[in-house]
Amino acid sequence: MTAAVRPKAGPPRAYRFPAFERQTLGNGIRLIVAPVPKLPVVSMMAIIEAGAICDPAGREGLAQLTASALIEGTRTLDGPELTERLEGIGGSVDPSADWDYVAASTTVMSARAPAALALLAEILTVPSFPEREIERLRSERHSELLQQRAEPRGLADEMFSRFLYGPGSRYAEPEGGNERSILSITRDDIIAFHRDRYRPGGTTLIIAGDISLDTVVQMVEANFGSWTGSATHAPVIHDQAASITRRVYVVGKDDAPQSELRIGHVGVPRSHPDYFRVVIMNAILGGLFSSRINLNLREVHAYTYGAYSHYDWRRGAGPFVVSTAVKSDVTDGAVREVLHEIDRIREAEPTVEELSLATSYLDGVFPIRYETTSAIAGALASLVVYGLPDDYFDRYRENIRSVTSADVLAAARQHLHPEQLQFAVVGDPNAVRAPLERLQLGPTMLFDSEGKPLQ
Amino acid sequence: MRIPIETYRLPNGLLVSLSEDHTAPLVAVNLWYHVGSANEREGRTGFAHLFEHMLFQGSAHVEANEHFELIQRAGGTLNGSTWLDRTNYFETIPSNQLALALWLEADRMGQLLPAMTQQKLDTQRDVVMNERRWSVDNQPYGTWWERLPALAYPPGHPFHHSLIGSFEDLTAAQLDDVAQFFATYYTPDNAVLSIAGDFDPAEARALVERFYGPIPKGQGKPALPAMTLPPRFGEWRRETVPDAVMLPRLFLAFRIPPFGTPEHDAASIAGAVLGQKKGSRLYRALVRERQVASETSAFTFDLAKGNDLLVADVTARPGISGDVLEREVAREIDALRTTGVSVEELDRAIALTETQLVVSMQSAGERADKLSLFATYFGDPSLVNEQVERYHAVTRDEVNAFVESYLGEDNRASLLYVPRDPIAAVETPAAMVEAIQ
Numbered sequence: 027m028t029a030a031v032r033p034k035a036g037p038p039r040a041y042r043f044p045a046f047e048r049q050t051l052g053n054g055i056r057l058i059v060a061p062v063p064k065l066p067v068v069s070m071m072a073i074i075e076a077g078a079i080c081d082p083a084g085r086e087g088l089a090q091l092t093a094s095a096l097i098e099g100t101r102t103l104d105g106p107e108l109t110e111r112l113e114g115i116g117g118s119v120d121p122s123a124d125w126d127y128v129a130a131s132t133t134v135m136s137a138r139a140p141a142a143l144a145l146l147a148e149i150l151t152v153p154s155f156p157e158r159e160i161e162r163l164r165s166e167r168h169s170e171l172l173q174q175r176a177e178p179r180g181l182a183d184e185m186f187s188r189f190l191y192g193p194g195s196r197y198a199e200p201e202g203g204n205e206r207s208i209l210s211i212t213r214d215d216i217i218a219f220h221r222d223r224y225r226p227g228g229t230t231l232i233i234a235g236d237i238s239l240d241t242v243v244q245m246v247e248a249n250f251g252s253w254t255g256s257a258t259h260a261p262v263i264h265d266q267a268a269s270i271t272r273r274v275y276v277v278g279k280d281d282a283p284q285s286e287l288r289i290g291h292v293g294v295p296r297s298h299p300d301y302f303r304v305v306i307m308n309a310i311l312g313g314l315f316s317s318r319i320n321l322n323l324r325e326v327h328a329y330t331y332g333a334y335s336h337y338d339w340r341r342g343a344g345p346f347v348v349s350t351a352v353k354s355d356v357t358d359g360a361v362r363e364v365l366h367e368i369d370r371i372r373e374a375e376p377t378v379e380e381l382s383l384a385t386s387y388l389d390g391v392f393p394i395r396y397e398t399t400s401a402i403a404g405a406l407a408s409l410v411v412y413g414l415p416d417d418y419f420d421r422y423r424e425n426i427r428s429v430t431s432a433d434v435l436a437a438a439r440q441h442l443h444p445e446q447l448q449f450a451v452v453g454d455p456n457a458v459r460a461p462l463e464r465l466q467l468g469p470t471m472l473f474d475s476e477g478k479p480l481q
Numbered sequence: 482m483r484i485p486i487e488t489y490r491l492p493n494g495l496l497v498s499l500s501e502d503h504t505a506p507l508v509a510v511n512l513w514y515h516v517g518s519a520n521e522r523e524g525r526t527g528f529a530h531l532f533e534h535m536l537f538q539g540s541a542h543v544e545a546n547e548h549f550e551l552i553q554r555a556g557g558t559l560n561g562s563t564w565l566d567r568t569n570y571f572e573t574i575p576s577n578q579l580a581l582a583l584w585l586e587a588d589r590m591g592q593l594l595p596a597m598t599q600q601k602l603d604t605q606r607d608v609v610m611n612e613r614r615w616s617v618d619n620q621p622y623g624t625w626w627e628r629l630p631a632l633a634y635p636p637g638h639p640f641h642h643s644l645i646g647s648f649e650d651l652t653a654a655q656l657d658d659v660a661q662f663f664a665t666y667y668t669p670d671n672a673v674l675s676i677a678g679d680f681d682p683a684e685a686r687a688l689v690e691r692f693y694g695p696i697p698k699g700q701g702k703p704a705l706p707a708m709t710l711p712p713r714f715g716e717w718r719r720e721t722v723p724d725a726v727m728l729p730r731l732f733l734a735f736r737i738p739p740f741g742t743p744e745h746d747a748a749s750i751a752g753a754v755l756g757q758k759k760g761s762r763l764y765r766a767l768v769r770e771r772q773v774a775s776e777t778s779a780f781t782f783d784l785a786k787g788n789d790l791l792v793a794d795v796t797a798r799p800g801i802s803g804d805v806l807e808r809e810v811a812r813e814i815d816a817l818r819t820t821g822v823s824v825e826e827l828d829r830a831i832a833l834t835e836t837q838l839v840v841s842m843q844s845a846g847e848r849a850d851k852l853s854l855f856a857t858y859f860g861d862p863s864l865v866n867e868q869v870e871r872y873h874a875v876t877r878d879e880v881n882a883f884v885e886s887y888l889g890e891d892n893r894a895s896l897l898y899v900p901r902d903p904i905a906a907v908e909t910p911a912a913m914v915e916a917i918q
Contacts, residue, residue: 032581032584033580034580035575039577039679065839067839106769109758109760110760113758113759113760113832114760114825114828114829114832116833133840162768162769165772165798166775169799172799173726173727176725176727283614283618284614284615286619315549316549316553325546329611330615331611331615351614351615352611382554383550383553386554387553390555390574390575390578391556393506393575394556394557394558394573394575397507397843397844398844400840
């Protein structure tokens with residue numbers, strides 16, 4: 027039978043994040059190439075400065091609609107032909123707009139890389155934006171929004187953001203836009219957005235896989251060489267909170283067996299110097315299975331299948347949010363325990379064991395995160411998007427390990443604000459409202475599933 | 482693309498597969514137990530999955546939840562999952578921590594029961610009930626996971642009942658059930674162990690021998706009732722489910738030969754032609770051209786015994802009724818049977834399948850899981866190296882023969898979700914209605 031003595035770790039083997047090279051072509055397009063010869067596959071990812079944060083007020087969803095419409099036709103190929111060519115070589119591209127950027131990416135067998143890159147260039151540089159397809163994409167977004175009203179998790183996420191940010195903030199509306207804004211977007215808006223934002227000066231191509239820098243440079247020169255335009259100025263980001271005192275928002279879903287809870291406040295931007303301290307603090311609070319919030323709500327109280335806290339990292343200050351789904355009749359108990367954990371991590375330093383669990387986990391999983399070429403390309407994209415230094419991944423592990431218990435307490439005190447917490451609950455109002463009011467968190471407001479106030 | 486594989490069996494029956502890859506200092510440990518919801522006895526639906534939760538509640542030398550803590554502290558990732566016909570447990574860890582992962586898995590394979598308590602069972606029962614509410618009851622269309630197998634397999638068939646289980650059966654589960662299930666199914670001769678990544682084979686073999694060698698062989702497990710059904714449903718079965726959803730959604734299932742047969746390879750390719758990505762027939766015709774659907778896909782369950790299912794999953798556009806949706810999907814299936822697949826469609830399906838398989842082999846965890854899959858179902862992990870070739874070898878004739886035999890009206894089961902609240906149907910953009918007429 028198994029011995030009681032636990033095996034000790036052997037000596038660790040060194041790991042380095044894949045080496046990469048940069049080059050800028052004459053037209054301003056930037057290249058990052060990471061040769062990874064493990065398997066005969068190549069991932070390519072174009073990062074364009076055209077994220078949802080660029081949407082004009084009232085046209086929320088323009089960035090996403092433009093990105094989706096890229097694959098609906100070009101000067102020489104219609105949508106079905108483009109799809110056929112891409113999928114015919116075993117690839118596919120679904121460009122999508124994040125808050126800060128648009129990513130258009132695919133992974134193919136290395137022999138197919140030249141063909142895939144040529145199609146990617148076509149999609150990005152000469153899209154035709156057919157009216158009929160734009161109409162269809164708008165109506166697809168309409169379907170998505172309808173679906174979301176019946177889907178408690180997505181609804182809770184969306185409502186929480188809506189309540190969290192002030193009306194002037196782009197972050198208050200979903201990345202893909204709302205029902206009104208989507209209807210207001212015209213083909214001309216899309217053409218103008220593409221003309222202004224999709225430019226080689228604002229584009230980085232990241233290639234990771236079984237390929238060399240020279241080959242990539244030749245391919246990119248051939249396919250993107252004649253594209254012109256310098257980068258457009260970045261928009262100003264408004265990330266101010268709607269309220270800095272506690273408020274409770276109940277989004278009614280009659281007879282819901284569970285409450286979807288979102289508790290949090292506006293967090294910190296990705297560029298904040300406390301980034302590593304906040305990451306470790308959050309790992310201890312609710313970022314890991316063995317974190318305080320999950321062990322408390324799941325393993326001690328059995329309120330839920332899982333409970334997590336999360337910082338949404340963006341150029342602006344994204345949300346800090348605790349998410350969980352609990353049985354309706356323990357909604358108030360779950361809220362109380364989350365508050366207790368947020369207060370507790372601000373009261374005293376974490377134990378040595380808690381700190382070392384968080385740091386050794388994040389240190390150890392580092393190589394595991396970058397097993398695939400698409401994960402490597404995604405990591406390199408974060409250098410571009412957040413302006414991180416080229417040695418970021420080489421120094422990542424030492425930065426993680428250098429966080430102390432005192433740093434964690436300081437980060438919790440500086441960056442967690444219990445008095446500013448906003449509480450969004452998607453659940454059965456008859457079951458949750460009165461118990462939540464008894465907690466005296468703050469004013470409670472009731473909404474329907476479209477976000478319309480019910481009082 | 483081929484990965485190196487060594488396979489051997491311990492005297493207690495444990496089948497071990499090793500696959501070296503030293504490109505990064507990490508290693509995956511993966512165990513499949515050949516037990517799933519199919520093996521549950523009457524009145525205990527959901528037990529195999531509840532039992533999976535109990536495996537994280539400690540063993541003779543491990544405290545509750547300590548398995549998670551030790552692996553994460555070692556810098557590793559881990560989880561487990563339960564399926565109709567198997568349960569798996571897996572870790573990916575820095576390579577210098579291989580011994581820890583092997584030891585933890587061995588401790589719970591050998592000596593789980595000393596750690597089992599009523600309180601732990603009660604807690605995990607509540608956690609699982611919350612998992613059920615979260616993934617099934619409070620999720621639009623969430624019940625399809627249990628309704629579709631119930632429609633496609635007859636009562637009493639091992640695949641008929643719910644994997645997550647009913648509240649009633651979960652409530653009925655006892656500590657005695659845990660002991661019995663453990664003794665019957667969690668034995669080395671009913672498990673396979675796969676190790677993939679950066680390790681020294683001699684050292685790995687020694688660790689496996691030391692930790693797993695002493696675990697006694699099981700007493701054998703009860704045979705499952707006969708699994709093989711007639712090759713086709715023999716009818717078009719229909720179930721309509723009014724639910725708290727905004728848009729109709731159709732799951733159209735076809736009974737097909739089991740995973741691992743040449744016909745199943747043809748079925749996978751046919752499924753890709755029909756429903757994989759935007760170049761597929763369903764997407765092109767129903768989303769792009771006729772605009773009656775908002776999302777389409779097709780997939781197989783990959784069950785290796787009895788009969789598998791190929792499922793087309795299509796969600797309507799606003800304003801499209803469930804009946805119209807079903808008619809439009811059927812029209813595409815019928816068209817595929819009439820025209821057959823084109824060379825381009827076949828090539829597209831095979832190219833996408835190849836990329837997907839090769840890309841997945843980049844991860845040590847995926848390699849180990851695939852080794853375990855082929856070891857469990859066919860006793861031969863080296864079949865992992867034949868996957869790409871098998872799909873490449875599928876011909877148009879084979880796909881057309883499959884489509885002809887299995888996609889007809891005598892072999893369909895429709896599970897159709899429709900909005901209980903008719904408001905959704907009112908919000909039809911006029912342009913959409915015109916487009917389908």
